[in-house]
Amino acid sequence: MTHLEQPPAPLQSPTLRPYQTKLIKDLYIKLGQGYRQVAIIAGTGAGKTVIGGKICADTAARGLRLMFLVHLDVLVGQTYKKMQAFGLRCGFIKAGWREDPDAPIQIASIQTMEKRTWWREFPANVVFFDEGHTTVFSQIGQDIIYETHPKAVHLAMTATPYRLGREQLGDHMQTFVASPIPAELQRMGYLAPMQYYGVPTDSQINLDSVRTVAGDFDERDLKNACDRPELVQRIVEEWHRLTPGKRTIAFCVDVEHARHVAEAFRASGVSADVVDGSTPIKERHRLYSELGAGHLLVLTSCNVISIGFDEPSVEVGLLLRPTQSRALHYQQVGRLLRISPATGKTCGIVLDQANNLKRLGFPEDIKDYHLPTSREPGVSEAAPTKQCPDCNRLVWGFVMTCPGCRHTWETEPQIHTADLVEVYSEELLRQIERRKMYEFFRQQRQQTYQEGSAPNWSKHVFYRKFSCFPETDWCLGSIFGDAPTLEDKYAYRDYLVCTAQRHGKPLAWVIEEFQQEFGFDSWQTAFADGPQGSS
Numbered sequence: 001m002t003h004l005e006q007p008p009a010p011l012q013s014p015t016l017r018p019y020q021t022k023l024i025k026d027l028y029i030k031l032g033q034g035y036r037q038v039a040i041i042a043g044t045g046a047g048k049t050v051i052g053g054k055i056c057a058d059t060a061a062r063g064l065r066l067m068f069l070v071h072l073d074v075l076v077g078q079t080y081k082k083m084q085a086f087g088l089r090c091g092f093i094k095a096g097w098r099e100d101p102d103a104p105i106q107i108a109s110i111q112t113m114e115k116r117t118w119w120r121e122f123p124a125n126v127v128f129f130d131e132g133h134t135t136v137f138s139q140i141g142q143d144i145i146y147e148t149h150p151k152a153v154h155l156a157m158t159a160t161p162y163r164l165g166r167e168q169l170g171d172h173m174q175t176f177v178a179s180p181i182p183a184e185l186q187r188m189g190y191l192a193p194m195q196y197y198g199v200p201t202d203s204q205i206n207l208d209s210v211r212t213v214a215g216d217f218d219e220r221d222l223k224n225a226c227d228r229p230e231l232v233q234r235i236v237e238e239w240h241r242l243t244p245g246k247r248t249i250a251f252c253v254d255v256e257h258a259r260h261v262a263e264a265f266r267a268s269g270v271s272a273d274v275v276d277g278s279t280p281i282k283e284r285h286r287l288y289s290e291l292g293a294g295h296l297l298v299l300t301s302c303n304v305i306s307i308g309f310d311e312p313s314v315e316v317g318l319l320l321r322p323t324q325s326r327a328l329h330y331q332q333v334g335r336l337l338r339i340s341p342a343t344g345k346t347c348g349i350v351l352d353q354a355n356n357l358k359r360l361g362f363p364e365d366i367k368d369y370h371l372p373t374s375r376e377p378g379v380s381e382a383a384p385t386k387q388c389p390d391c392n393r394l395v396w397g398f399v400m401t402c403p404g405c406r407h408t409w410e411t412e413p414q415i416h417t418a419d420l421v422e423v424y425s426e427e428l429l430r431q432i433e434r435r436k437m438y439e440f441f442r443q444q445r446q447q448t449y450q451e452g453s454a455p456n457w458s459k460h461v462f463y464r465k466f467s468c469f470p471e472t473d474w475c476l477g478s479i480f481g482d483a484p485t486l487e488d489k490y491a492y493r494d495y496l497v498c499t500a501q502r503h504g505k506p507l508a509w510v511i512e513e514f515q516q517e518f519g520f521d522s523w524q525t526a527f528a529d530g531p532q533g534s535s
Contacts, residue, residue, distance in 0.1 A: 013057075013086050014050050017190065019180050024054055026177040031153060037145070039132060039169055039176035040157045041369045044334025045191045046179040048157055049082045052128060055155065057086040060104045064125040067093075067144075069135045071110045077281070078310070079107050079130065093119050113140045120148045132156025133163050133327055136172050145172060159334060160327035162372055164215030170373035178369040182337065186364065191337045193347045194364065196357055197242060204355045205231065205322060216324045219253060226320060226354070227257040235318055235353050236264045239298075243316045243349055247291055249309070250300040250318035251332050258300040261320065265298045272298035275305065294343075305335060312338035315345050322354040329360040337363065364428060437462075441470040442478040449479050449492075454499050455513050475516035484518060489526035492517060 016024075023042065030038050042048045052068070059066045070076055076094050083090050083105065091100030093108035093116055101118060113119060127144055129135040136145070136156050145154055154173070161169045161176075185191040210221040239248065252258040255276045265272035273296055275287050284304070290296040292311045299305070302321075317336045323329055336348030350357065400409050444458040462470050480488045496510045514526070 020047055020051050023177055023179050030175055035174045037154045037173045039173040039371055040155055041161055041176055042179040043159045043182050045337045052157055053082040053086045056105055057088060059126050060088055065104050065123055066126040067106045067108055067124045068128045069108050070130045071135050076107055076109055110138050110140050124149055124152050126153045129156040132158040133161055133169055160330045162326045164325050166374045168372040168374050170371035176371045181366045182363040192339045195347055195349045198352045198357050207322060217322055222253045226253045227260060232260050232264045236268050238351055246315040247313055248298045248316040249305055249314055251321050252300055252302050253321045254302050258302050262300045270298055271296050275299060275301045309335055312340035313343040313345060316349045319352040319354045319356050323356060326360050329356050330363055333363055437466055438474055441474050445478040479517055493526045
């Protein structure tokens with residue numbers, strides 16, 4: 001089928017995940033409140049194209065017209081495929097694609113719009129800015145918001161709302177809605193867990209002579225700093241040591257650097273190829289398909305697979321291009337976050353030769369989303385890291401006990417090696433610490449019950465150790481497990497009644513404590529005959 005043809009029939013509409021449905025509902029609430037410029041923040045792997053497709057389908061169902069703006073040619077086809085899945089009629093403002101000004105939805109390329117004029121009269125009720133942190137700030141995007149379609153609803157979809165430079169997305173959008181943060185999507189099972197490896201100080205890329213231009217490292221200077229035979233060979237060796245046989249993408253400084261990396265992999269006996277901006281779309285799709293099938297193990301690129309690349313089976317990402325752009329960094333790492341149960345992928349792995357992880361942080365460390373403005377850009381510094389002198393793991397600077405080998409930091413000097421070492425994100429360390437607290441509290445609950453002490457004593461012991469109180473839901477099943485018997489419930493009821501009598505607690509306290517152990521719908525049976533002696 002050529003671009004000039006429409007499909008004979010729509011594909012099956014996608015089923016939205018619960019959080020996607022909630023995000024869209026939140027959006028409509030915002031629009032109902034009168035907002036006209038809304039950012040939609042959904043991290044890589046959260047399903048931006050599905051969310052966007054459903055919004056477009058809802059818009060068309062109401063008899064409204066929509067322009068969908070993209071800034072890369074490859075995104076036109078991806079967007080159209082998703083529109084097909086929702087059975088939508090589309091026209092195109094893109095060279096080589098069929099124009100249909102009467103279609104309710106127009107998929108538009110920023111580059112082609114600069115050479116067309118008829119879209120300025122297209123009566124769009126809604127304008128959807130894909131990759132909004134880029135398209136909103138183009139000259140076309142600014143014209144649409146403030147000149148040609150100022151009365152339309154403007155929706156800016158992005159995985160990373162932050163931009164280099166002063167001007168931010170919040171300067172043009174009034175409010176935002178967001179998907180769950182990456183760590184939450186990982187816990188839900190929608191994103192893959194991650195492993196990170198970085199390099200110690202004495203084997204990192206030397207950026208001393210690299211200038212900063214327009215907020216990021218100068219590409220010509222990066223070329224000299226990064227495209228060195230010893231560094232290229234080093235990352236190939238580390239790949240063989242840490243991730244042999246795994247599907248891999250590499251983010252390089254320029255096309256020549258990408259070629260050198262691919263050549264080094266091939267010289268080591270690994271199938272590798274290059275994709276760059278001049279690679280035809282069909283050839284790109286062939287390379288992506290071969291990578292997904294495992295016929296190609298390493299695909300290197302320069303500014304091609306950071307956006308618009310969707311191959312969930314890829315397990316390893318090589319960060320070989322230093323950047324100061326948090327948006328670019330998260331987009332690159334995000335390529336590894338997608339799940340792929342069909343190929344046996346258990347996690348995504350990042351080998352960071354560019355030191356971007358230390359400079360810009362981890363997706364899992366995002367604690368919440370907000371809309372940055374030029375007054376409040378909201379970009380915080382990444383926490384400092386240090387290397388364990390015993391096992392070479394790289395951990396956050398505030399950690400005093402290594403989670404790998406239990407080494408305790410005092411005043412001993414750090415030891416550096418030339419190998420890549422595992423990096424623990426702040427979120428992962430938080431999860432490790434939280435698990436330790438959870439297990440301690442549940443053990444203390446069991447001990448407190450066996451000794452006949454009051455339930456609150458376990459909370460008191462916990463607070464003395466961790467200087468905070470345990471979470472209430474940690475109580476559930478902590479003493480009797482997931483399948484308590486009726487006898488267990490009677491025994492715990494009697495224990496609570498006796499405790500209440502000793503300490504003058506009311507019946508409500510007994511029932512509340514009982515529910516914390518067994519659940520909120522569990523107390524009626526055990527209390528059918530009524531506990532005696534409590535007031």
